[in-house]
Amino acid sequence: MSIRVQFMGPLATTLRARETELAGEAGLTLRQLLDRLETCYGPEFTQRIYRTLAPPRRLQMHTRIFVNGNAVDDAMLDAPLPTAGVEPGSSEVLIYFMPGASGG
Amino acid sequence: MGTPAGNGQAAQEDRWIPSACTICYGGCSILAHRVNGTLVKIEGNPASPVGNGRICAKGLSGIMILYDPNRVNYPLRRTNPRKGIGIDPGWKRITWEEALEEIQVRMEKLRAEDPRQLMIQVTTTLAPSSLLFFTFGWAFGTPNMWVAGGGIHCGNGAHAVGGIMHASWSLVPDFKHCTYALYFGASKGHGAGHAATPNMEQAADARARGMRMVVVDPICNFAASKANEWVPIRVGTDAAMALAMVNCLLNELGIWDADYLKTKTNGPYLVRPDGTHARDPESGKPLVWDAATGAARAYDDPAAKDPALLGTYEVAGEACRPAFELLKEHVKRYAPERAERITGVQAATIRRLAREFGEAARVGSTIVLDGVRLPYRPAAAIYFRGAQGHKNSSHICFAIDLLNQVVGAADVVGGALGFNPVCHGHPETGRPRYVPRAERDGLMTPGTWMLPHLPYPPAEPRHPDSMGFIELFPLSHVSPLMASADQEQWWQRFELPYRPKMLLNYGANSLMSVGNKDTVAETLGRFDFVVSFDLFLNEFSDFADIILPDASYLEVLDPRPNFPFIFNHPAGPGTWGWPIRQPVVPLTHERRSAREVLLGLAYRMGLGPEMNMALNVFYGLDGPQMLDPKKAYTFEEVADRELQHKFGPTHDLAWFKEHGVITWPKTMEEVYWRPFVDVRVPIYWEFMLGLGEKIRRIAASRGMTFDPAYYSPLPEWLPCPSHEVEDAAYDLYAFYYRDVLHTNGFTMENPWLDEASRMDPYSYRIALNTETARRRGIRDGDTVWVESATGRRVSGRVKLTEGIHPEGVGIAACAGHWSRHQPVARGKGVFFNELLEVDYEHTNPVNLNLDLCAKVRVVP
Numbered sequence: 001m002s003i004r005v006q007f008m009g010p011l012a013t014t015l016r017a018r019e020t021e022l023a024g025e026a027g028l029t030l031r032q033l034l035d036r037l038e039t040c041y042g043p044e045f046t047q048r049i050y051r052t053l054a055p056p057r058r059l060q061m062h063t064r065i066f067v068n069g070n071a072v073d074d075a076m077l078d079a080p081l082p083t084a085g086v087e088p089g090s091s092e093v094l095i096y097f098m099p100g101a102s103g104g
Numbered sequence: 105m106g107t108p109a110g111n112g113q114a115a116q117e118d119r120w121i122p123s124a125c126t127i128c129y130g131g132c133s134i135l136a137h138r139v140n141g142t143l144v145k146i147e148g149n150p151a152s153p154v155g156n157g158r159i160c161a162k163g164l165s166g167i168m169i170l171y172d173p174n175r176v177n178y179p180l181r182r183t184n185p186r187k188g189i190g191i192d193p194g195w196k197r198i199t200w201e202e203a204l205e206e207i208q209v210r211m212e213k214l215r216a217e218d219p220r221q222l223m224i225q226v227t228t229t230l231a232p233s234s235l236l237f238f239t240f241g242w243a244f245g246t247p248n249m250w251v252a253g254g255g256i257h258c259g260n261g262a263h264a265v266g267g268i269m270h271a272s273w274s275l276v277p278d279f280k281h282c283t284y285a286l287y288f289g290a291s292k293g294h295g296a297g298h299a300a301t302p303n304m305e306q307a308a309d310a311r312a313r314g315m316r317m318v319v320v321d322p323i324c325n326f327a328a329s330k331a332n333e334w335v336p337i338r339v340g341t342d343a344a345m346a347l348a349m350v351n352c353l354l355n356e357l358g359i360w361d362a363d364y365l366k367t368k369t370n371g372p373y374l375v376r377p378d379g380t381h382a383r384d385p386e387s388g389k390p391l392v393w394d395a396a397t398g399a400a401r402a403y404d405d406p407a408a409k410d411p412a413l414l415g416t417y418e419v420a421g422e423a424c425r426p427a428f429e430l431l432k433e434h435v436k437r438y439a440p441e442r443a444e445r446i447t448g449v450q451a452a453t454i455r456r457l458a459r460e461f462g463e464a465a466r467v468g469s470t471i472v473l474d475g476v477r478l479p480y481r482p483a484a485a486i487y488f489r490g491a492q493g494h495k496n497s498s499h500i501c502f503a504i505d506l507l508n509q510v511v512g513a514a515d516v517v518g519g520a521l522g523f524n525p526v527c528h529g530h531p532e533t534g535r536p537r538y539v540p541r542a543e544r545d546g547l548m549t550p551g552t553w554m555l556p557h558l559p560y561p562p563a564e565p566r567h568p569d570s571m572g573f574i575e576l577f578p579l580s581h582v583s584p585l586m587a588s589a590d591q592e593q594w595w596q597r598f599e600l601p602y603r604p605k606m607l608l609n610y611g612a613n614s615l616m617s618v619g620n621k622d623t624v625a626e627t628l629g630r631f632d633f634v635v636s637f638d639l640f641l642n643e644f645s646d647f648a649d650i651i652l653p654d655a656s657y658l659e660v661l662d663p664r665p666n667f668p669f670i671f672n673h674p675a676g677p678g679t680w681g682w683p684i685r686q687p688v689v690p691l692t693h694e695r696r697s698a699r700e701v702l703l704g705l706a707y708r709m710g711l712g713p714e715m716n717m718a719l720n721v722f723y724g725l726d727g728p729q730m731l732d733p734k735k736a737y738t739f740e741e742v743a744d745r746e747l748q749h750k751f752g753p754t755h756d757l758a759w760f761k762e763h764g765v766i767t768w769p770k771t772m773e774e775v776y777w778r779p780f781v782d783v784r785v786p787i788y789w790e791f792m793l794g795l796g797e798k799i800r801r802i803a804a805s806r807g808m809t810f811d812p813a814y815y816s817p818l819p820e821w822l823p824c825p826s827h828e829v830e831d832a833a834y835d836l837y838a839f840y841y842r843d844v845l846h847t848n849g850f851t852m853e854n855p856w857l858d859e860a861s862r863m864d865p866y867s868y869r870i871a872l873n874t875e876t877a878r879r880r881g882i883r884d885g886d887t888v889w890v891e892s893a894t895g896r897r898v899s900g901r902v903k904l905t906e907g908i909h910p911e912g913v914g915i916a917a918c919a920g921h922w923s924r925h926q927p928v929a930r931g932k933g934v935f936f937n938e939l940l941e942v943d944y945e946h947t948n949p950v951n952l953n954l955d956l957c958a959k960v961r962v963v964p
Binding site for chain 1: 218219220238239241242243244245246247543544552553555556557558561563564566569713714717718720721722724726727730733
């Protein structure tokens with residue numbers, strides 16, 4: 001399957017990237033996907049996704065991740081990602097990252 | 105909710121429309137009486153728990169804002185390129201299209217270069233609605249947003265401690281059951297603060313029921329005048345008094361709640377000689393000493409039947425002591441006699457109050473409510489602006505809250521309650537739902553929060569790339585560096601890779617709401633372009649390039665004026681209420697709702713996907729209500745989705761427009777949640793050690809230093825700069841206090857409130873102790889100068905009173921307007937903030953709270 005990732009808002013500013021595409025295999029979890037993105041984008045990405053870098057990592061409360069239009073939370077980090085897109089016949093999984101920036 | 109007049113004549117419109125006030129951030133529910141298209145009266149909405157039909161003077165006066173003849177009615181553009189205090193911008197009327205075109209072009213250029221060059225500024229008055237503006241910032245890609253003095257004045261300290269200890273933004277006594285309320289510089293229930301009006305009703309009922317109320321405050325004003333006892337305290341010294349009271353409880357009276365401390369705090373966690381917790385080598389979990397088996401065990405090990413609170417135990421070759429033991433030892437340094445020297449409060453008084461508080465807490469008692477036996481601790485110590493508005497604010501709030509924690513009076517019946525830390529949601533949908541949960545080391549993190557970053561566990565500090573450096577200070581909320589005298593110096597030292605070029609302002613008058621005007625003016629002068637949504641022209645307008653005529657709160661829609669519930673929904677038992685704000689009259693002239701304008705601007709700039717996703721995050725939308733990134737929506741459609749998401753398809757926007765509010769009962773498990781939720785809170789902030797060291801390493805490399813005592817695990821009294829002024833000529837402490845007529849509002853221009861203020865002997869005067877004044881030859885009504893040790897000064901007429909500490913100079917509200925566009929407010933009252941320095945030296949290095957007191961002298 002193919003995974004299209006869209007970085008939005010301040011995250012896109014920080015990463016200097018708005019979109020990337022990755023190949024995924026059946027059974028790939030969101031946590032594993034985040035690990036791959038961490039490899040690409042480093043701690044600048046991870047700091048905005050997880051509350052703390054040390055385990056057990058938990059998602060930032062106001063950084064929302066939407067997988068095929070559904071918001072995910074900590075409980076879904078280790079569940080396999082869908083293998084198809086929302087549109088009928090689509091094999092592309094669409095993931096949005098939208099962090100809320102803090103004031104000041 | 106329409107009731108047409110039926111008097112046999114031609115039908116006339118005569119409607120009462122449910123909505124929400126927004127003159128302050130209380131957001132009380134109102135009914136607006138409209139007759140033939142004209143608003144003629146505002147009353148409280150009895151159907152909503154957010155006020156229960158009651159409303160304050162500010163709320164009643166909203167009609168004068170709506171119909172103020174000085175409203176901005178058309179977009180304006182400056183013609184004079186020179187900007188400065190009192191320099192006429194030469195306003196010229198332009199069209200909306202001209203305004204939006206220029207804004208769009210400038211924003212697109214900025215975004216292409218670096219989105220962080222845009223700064224967004226809103227006002228706390230309109231919170232939480234104004235926080236919606238932050239979604240535009242998220243979509244645009246800038247982290248640079250603030251509430252123009254909010255936070256650095258009103259809550260960086262209190263809210264962080266509230267979050268860590270109560271999972272909430274603020275706290276109040278359990279007005280229903282508390283018998284002894286101890287207020288440190290707080291007005292909750294007495295005209296100010298979150299849920300101001302509902303709290304007033306509850307506090308009045310509590311006093312009538314017999315709740316004893318003691319107010320520790322430099323001035324005997326709204327709370328103290330209704331209390332059983334006023335304890336005048338030297339400005340900014342509350343921590344010393346609170347720590348002395350904790351000392352009395354623990355070391356003189358032997359009062360503490362051992363069960364609570366063992367199961368609901370980190371009191372039994374063992375501490376090594378270096379101050380860090382002794383930890384299980386495999387799991388890394390903090391250890392406790394199980395007295396039952398004589399062994400160290402992880403804090404959550406079921407085999408640890410009897411965790412010790414006192415003693416010294418050898419673990420891995422080191423002598424370790426429970427955190428509670430360290431606290432008990434630590435507070436011995438705050439003998440009441442020492443606290444008397446710091447605070448001016450007699451040692452005997454401190455001892456008496458500690459005994460009264462400790463006895464009132466009835467440690468060990470229980471009460472049965474709705475058939476459930478619950479802990480009963482009817483004593484509460486609360487704190488807010490007065491106590492926390494100082495450089496040492498984090499420790500002040502921590503110290504005061506320890507009073508609640510040691511007697512177990514935290515979020516239990518009768519004790520100090522956070523504002524609604526738990527909500528299980530509406531019975532039909534289960535939404536909104538949030539519950540605190542255990543995080544690192546079993547310590548609590550809030551179930552919901554007002555800002556993206558949570559107070560615990562604090563985020564990893566990192567080199568800052570925002571204007572305010574909050575990435576470096578993760579326990580902060582808002583930063584003075586957004587408008588400080590030394591901002592450029594710090595930006596250079598930390599190599600900030602951009603400079604702010606454009607400011608988008610929503611209703612804030614930062615020239616008056618932050619600190620001295622010259623410092624703020626200098627920072628505003630650094631922007632190339634300033635756009636401001638406003639109801640009126642004011643002092644800030646002198647720095648704007650374009651003014652956009654905003655709709656007032658009586659002309660706009662907001663689907664969530666009282667959510668998150670931890671902010672301004674009444675706490676304690678009762679009823680949940682989710683009102684909406686809706687237009688009660690149609691828009692006139694060329695006024696537009698800023699929400700609609702921003703949404704349209706985002707779509708116009710091609711930011712639709714980002715804006716829609718930001719709104720999805722802000723409103724928590726997903727599933728069928730999630731906004732499609734590829735579509736465009738009106739704000740009404742967004743609001744409709746928000747309401748259906750929370751309350752189902754039968755409760756859509758049309759339903760809310762008709763009914764105004766949805767209500768459902770609170771449960772005991774939600775209100776008195778502490779026994780039901782498996783979380784602990786820290787009475788020993790071990791995490792501060794590592795956090796402080798990480799911050800120190802980053803900051804010191806750029807020349808930014810701080811006293812490590814600010815990051816100690818146990819609170820200390822630390823002096824403000826005003827306490828360290830050595831020039832004996834400056835012998836008084838100036839502070840401001842919240843006037844019930846003007847708290848948290850844009851009210852000085854309101855003629856009804858002005859009339860009331862002119863009848864109030866304090867609103868527009870400088871309060872000075874009668875004896876202090878007599879020694880200086882100052883008489884009641886004299887005009888004096890209040891001069892700070894840093895060379896700033898304000899003038900005003902004196903009101904002599906015995907109701908102020910002899911060393912205090914009390915100034916009400918945020919008055920002293922000078923704009924010619926504020927004909928009612930102009931020249932009335934005193935602009936206290938002029939005395940405040942805005943720089944890192946006057947900033948708390950933990951939470952970035954600004955120091956709000958000034959050492960002054962008073963001269964004719």
